Amino acid sequence: MTLALPRPVARRLILRPPRPGIAAAAVVLALTLTAVVWPSLFAGDPLAADPLHVLEGPSAQHWFGTDQLGRDVFDRVVHGARHSLSIGVAATVIAVGAGILLGLCAGLTHKYADEVISRGFDALAAFPLVLLALLFIAIAGTGTTSLIVAIGVATLPHYARVVRAQTLIVRQAPYVTHAVAFGASRGRLVLRHVLPNVLGPIPVLAMIGLGEAILVAAGLSFLGLGPQPPSPEWGAMLSESRGYLHIAWWASVLPGAAVTATVISLTVIGRHLQSRFEGRHQ
C-alpha cells in the first residue's frame, strides 16, 4: 500500500487528463454543490402544491413531472440536495472528528486503554451500519439531528482505526523520538508532530465515506426516520412516491437517480484521488 512510486510515474499520473468518467463525476458534483449552496438559482418553491396537476409526466414546464400533491419534482430534487448532502456532510464531520480524537487516544495511550478503545471500535464495526444507526435512532428518537448523530457514530470506527494505525507508525518515527529527546511537551508533540502526519489518508477516506453516509441517510429517511414531510429529502421523496411507481415512475425514479448520481460521483472522485495520492508520503 505505501510503496512510493518512482517520480516519473507520479508525474504522469498527475498530468494525465481526467478520464470521461471522472469528468462526468466532477460535473455532477459541481451541479450538486451549486444546488446545495444556491438552490433557487435553478428551482422554484419545493413545497408549492397544485392539487389540480398531480402525477403529471415530465414536460417543458415540469422537467421531472409532478408528484402526488402536484409539486414540481425537479424543484424538490434540487432543494433536496441541501437536505441530503448536509446530513451526509454533518454525519461525516462528526465521524471524522470523533474518529481522529479516539484514534489518537488509542494510538498514544498505554496498552490497556488502547485495548479498551480498540475493542470498542470492533464492537461498533461488528454491527451493520444501518442496524447501528437504527438502534441509535430507536433510543434518541427520529429527526434530522439524531439521524446525523446516528450515522456519525455508526461510521466512526472506519476513521478511528486508520488514525490509530497511522499513529502507531508515526509515534515510532525518528522525528517524534527526537522531539521527545528535545523535551517537547506532550501537547506540542501531539499537535505539531503526530497529528499532521496521521491525517494523510483521511480526506480521501472521508470523500468515499461521504457517499456512503448520504446513501445511508437517504435509506433511513426512506424508512421515515429522517426529515419529516413535506421536507424535500431524497430518501423521503422516494418513500412517498413509491406507491405511485407503476403510474408515475418519474416521481420516484428521478430522486433516486439524484441519490445514485451523487453517490457514484463522490465514490469515483474519491477513488481517483486515492489512487493518485496514496503513498505520496514517506
Add this chain to the structure above:
Amino acid sequence: MRRTRPAAAVLALALALTAACSSGTTGAADAGQPVSGGSLTWAIETEPITFNPHQYAQAKARLLVWNSFEALLTHDAQGGYVPWLATGYEVSPDGKTYTFKLRTDVTFSDGTKFDAAAVKANVDQFQVEGYNPQVLAVQLRNLASVEVADASTVVFKLTQPDVLLLDFLSSPQGAQVSPKSLKEARNLKAGGPELAGTGPFILDRYTAGQEVHFTRNPAYNWAPATAGHSGPAYLDEVTYRFLKESSVRVGALTSGQVQVIEGVPATDEALITANKQLTLGRGLNSGSAFSYYFNTAHAPFDDIRVRRAFREAVDVDAVLTGVYRGSATRAWSVIGPTSPFYDKTLEKTYGGDAAEANRLLDEAGWSARDAEGFRTKDGKRLTVRLVQSAPFIRDRRDVLAQAVQAQVKQSAGIDLTVTVADQGTAAKALADGAYEVFENSRADTDAGAALSLLLTSTGSINRTGFKDAGLDRLLQDGQASTDQAKRLAAYQQVQKLVITDQALILPLYAPADQIAFGNTVGGVGFEPTAGVPGSAYNVWLSK
C-alpha cells in the same frame, strides 16, 4: 338509502363496469353458480388492533368480525333491523323495555350453548371498568339491567327511551362471545383464537403482522334471512393477509397471489378496470364523514374566526381531486351523505374562499408574517398540530393531510404540522391536549351513535372540547326518539350548530370501500347499510 342485496349489487356493478370499460368484449367472467370448498386468500389494508368484537374500533376490521361472531340483529338494505341470533323483539309502549326472543339452535364453536344467560354475560361484560368505556357512555348509557326471563328470552330494561340499544345489538360491539371465553381468555381485550363465537368461520390462527386464518364452522346453520344462502359457508378456509401498501395489494391481486383485495386506491382503479380478469366494487360507508375536528380548548382554535379561516383556506374539491382522482365523494356535514339524517342544505355553504380566510385571520390578530410566510401573532407562529394514528390511516389519509397542509400554507399562511405516530403516542397526544386538529370517521350504522360519541360534552371522543347544554339536549333527543322524523329534526339542528354556527368541523369526504377480485371469485359484496365489505360467508371460489 337504496341498496339491493350485496351479491346482486356486485353483479350489477360488474355489469355496469363491463359496459363502461370494455365496450363490446365479454368483460369480467362471472364465477358461475356457488360451489362449496376451496381456500381463499384476501389481502386487507388494516391489521386489526384487536380480535375481540366488543373492542371493535376500526371500520376496516368489520369484515373479520362477522366471520366468527354474530349479533342479535342485523341490518337489511333499507337500514331496518332483521333478526339474526334473535328471532324477534318487542318494545314496551313507554320505550323502556326491550324483550328479545332468541334462537334455540345455536351453539358457540367451543360447544357452549347460546342462550339468554350468554347474552346477559356479554352485555354485563361492558360494566367491567375500563373494558369499553366508549360504548358504555353512549349506546349503553341508559341501560338499567339485562334480565334472563327464560332460556330463550332476554329482557333489556332502560332508564329512559334509547333507540341506540338496537344499533348496539346489531353492531360488532354487540356481537356474542362465548361466556366460557369471556371467563377464561387470558387476554380478553386482544381476542384471537381463544375467543369462541357462533359465526360461519372459526378464527384458528393469527400471525401478527402477517395474516389471520379462518376455517369453516361445519355446524353453522343459522344465517340471517338477509344472507345469500343458508347452512355452512362455501369456503373451507379463508386467509386474510395484512398488506399495508396499496401497490403491494394490487400487485398481489394482479399476480394471482390473492383472489380478493380491499382498499383499492383511486390511482390504481384504472389498472383494475382495464384488466378483464378483475372486477372492482365500491360501497359508501355509513356513519360519520371523514372530518377534521378543531380543538376549541386552547388557542388558536378557541377563536371561531380562526376555525372559519382554516375551513375557508382549504379548497376541498381541489384537494380531493388531486389525492383521489375525483373518485371521492365530498362531505359537507359531519354525517355521511348515505345516512337518513344527512342535512343536504349544508352543501356549498362554506369553504374554498382564500380571501375570506385571510380577512378573518387579519381580524383575529394573526396579521404579521414570518420569514417562511407563516402568519404570527405576538411573535408566535400560527401552528396547528395534527397527529395521525398509524393503525387508523387508510385511503391515503396521510397524503390527504399533506395536501391540506400545502393548501393552508399557500392560501392563508397557516402552519399545519402533520405527525404520523404509533397508536400509543397518538393516544397520549390526544389525552394531553397536544393537538389542534383531530381527524376521525366512524362507520356506525346509526350515525346517531357517532354524533353522541363525538359531540356530547362528556363524549369519550369529544376532541373539540366544545361543551354546550343545548347541543347535548339535541343529541339526547336524537338518541331517545323512535320516531324517525323527530330524530331527523334533532340531528339537522345538531349539524347546523356544529357546521354552520360554530364551525367546529371541516368535513372532507365520505369514506368508501373499494374491493377488487378475480373472476374465479363469486359472492363478494358489501354489508347492507354499513357499506363496508361483507364477511366471507357468501363468498365462493369457482375453481
